[in-house]
Amino acid sequence: MRASILLLCAGLAAAAPGDRVLQADSEISAVTFTADGGLAALGRDGKIRVWSLASGALSRTLDGAKGETGTSFLAARGRYATVDAEGRIKIRDLENGAQTQQWNGPTPRAGGFVSTADGGALAASGRPYAGSSENLVRVWNAEGKEKLKLPAGIGGVSAMAFSPDGKTLVAGAYDTDLRVWSADNGELKRLITELPVSMFEIAFSPDGKLLAAAGVDRIVYLWDTRTWKLVRKIEGQPEMISAMDFSPDGKLIVTGGMNELAFGAPVKVILWEVATGRQVRSMSADHRAAGAVFSPDGSMVAVADYDKTISVWAVPR
Numbered sequence: 001m002r003a004s005i006l007l008l009c010a011g012l013a014a015a016a017p018g019d020r021v022l023q024a025d026s027e028i029s030a031v032t033f034t035a036d037g038g039l040a041a042l043g044r045d046g047k048i049r050v051w052s053l054a055s056g057a058l059s060r061t062l063d064g065a066k067g068e069t070g071t072s073f074l075a076a077r078g079r080y081a082t083v084d085a086e087g088r089i090k091i092r093d094l095e096n097g098a099q100t101q102q103w104n105g106p107t108p109r110a111g112g113f114v115s116t117a118d119g120g121a122l123a124a125s126g127r128p129y130a131g132s133s134e135n136l137v138r139v140w141n142a143e144g145k146e147k148l149k150l151p152a153g154i155g156g157v158s159a160m161a162f163s164p165d166g167k168t169l170v171a172g173a174y175d176t177d178l179r180v181w182s183a184d185n186g187e188l189k190r191l192i193t194e195l196p197v198s199m200f201e202i203a204f205s206p207d208g209k210l211l212a213a214a215g216v217d218r219i220v221y222l223w224d225t226r227t228w229k230l231v232r233k234i235e236g237q238p239e240m241i242s243a244m245d246f247s248p249d250g251k252l253i254v255t256g257g258m259n260e261l262a263f264g265a266p267v268k269v270i271l272w273e274v275a276t277g278r279q280v281r282s283m284s285a286d287h288r289a290a291g292a293v294f295s296p297d298g299s300m301v302a303v304a305d306y307d308k309t310i311s312v313w314a315v316p317r
Contacts, residue, residue: 018300018314022051028304030291032073032094039302040094041310042071048080048094053300053312062097065090070111075162076119083109089124089144103144110138112157116166121147121183123169125157137171139183148186153177158215159202163225172199172213180211180228190228195221201244203253210274214241214255220272234277239267243292243303252280252315254301256289263288263306271301271315283313 026043034040038059040050046064048071051057064071068082068090078094087109091101110124123139135157139148153173160171162183169183176198180190197216204211204225214220218241220234239257246253253274257267264287271280288306294315295301303311 018312020056020312022310022312024049024308024310027306027308028290028310030073031293031302031304031310032077033293033295033302034094035078036095039310039312040073041304042073042080046071048097050094060096062092062094065092065097070109070113072111072113074113074115074119074122075117076115077117079115079119081113081115081122081124083111083124089113089122089140091122101142101144103140106136106138112160114160114162116162116183117164118166121162121166123160123162123183125152125160125171135173137169137179137181139169139186148181148183150179150181150186150188152179158198158200159213161202161204161211163204164206164208168208168225170202170204170211172202172215174198178202178213192223192228194230200240200242200258201255203244203246205246205250205274206248207250210250212244212246212253214244216240218257220244220253220255222274232277234272234274236272236277236279237268237270243269243289245293245301246274247294247315248296248298250274252294252298254292254294254303256285256292256303258288269301269303269311269313281313281316283311285311 026045028041030042038050048062050060052059067085070083072081082090087105089105110126113124115122120142135152137150137152153175155174158172169181172178176195178192199213199215202213211223218237222232224231241255242258243256253272256269259265269283291304
């Protein structure tokens, strides 16, 4: 594949200097910025492609390991997780794809991996046994020892996140509840039951003081994590929200939409001011936003298109 970064000349609302698009040869399901100034994208073909944002060149492609699925980028920067056909969990290096850790996972296989920022804990969800309608969230320490097994509702886990300090784990389920646990001992600190619909995205603010959740009803809900009281709603996304991230300074949040009738339909990607709910910038995407992430310096936001593109937008200053 010949990859290049192009100026985004069409399909954007209010195009700005620095807006670019990356072309891939596979549908993209997730994106993350790398420690060396690149952008990594997980393709639905199992491959991870990494571009240099400085040059626009495709710097490396990591082929998916045979029989491994469930690939997830981790908050522990430079790492990603997979699970093989036997349920073994493997942590791999984003630089070269080398396996750095492996341990036995549960049966049935777990998925939807999230980690603490320091890599000291890894969580995944799955069923306790084949055919069960209930779900469990399991937590392992850095040595691969399972330390927690947490009941997580009916119908599947829709999203999970660790707090920045790694002490709290939150999971949303398709039963519409959010569960807040101590990541140390598994104590259920809060059960949030007032949500009317399922949440597809969960994120903590960088200082850990806010928890954001968004999904089917197009609203971003914000809770104070000291009291677990709902403090604010951000409304205005025209579609269901399928992608979300806080800026590194916590002042902005990005949301990306998903048309419930057709994933290939155009949607909006919106930058919001967290304190006021004011729209800072609104951009158009050709297809469902499969993932959104701010760059480490907060100057860019990358959005994975359900098609074969990653849009990179400049964040207003």
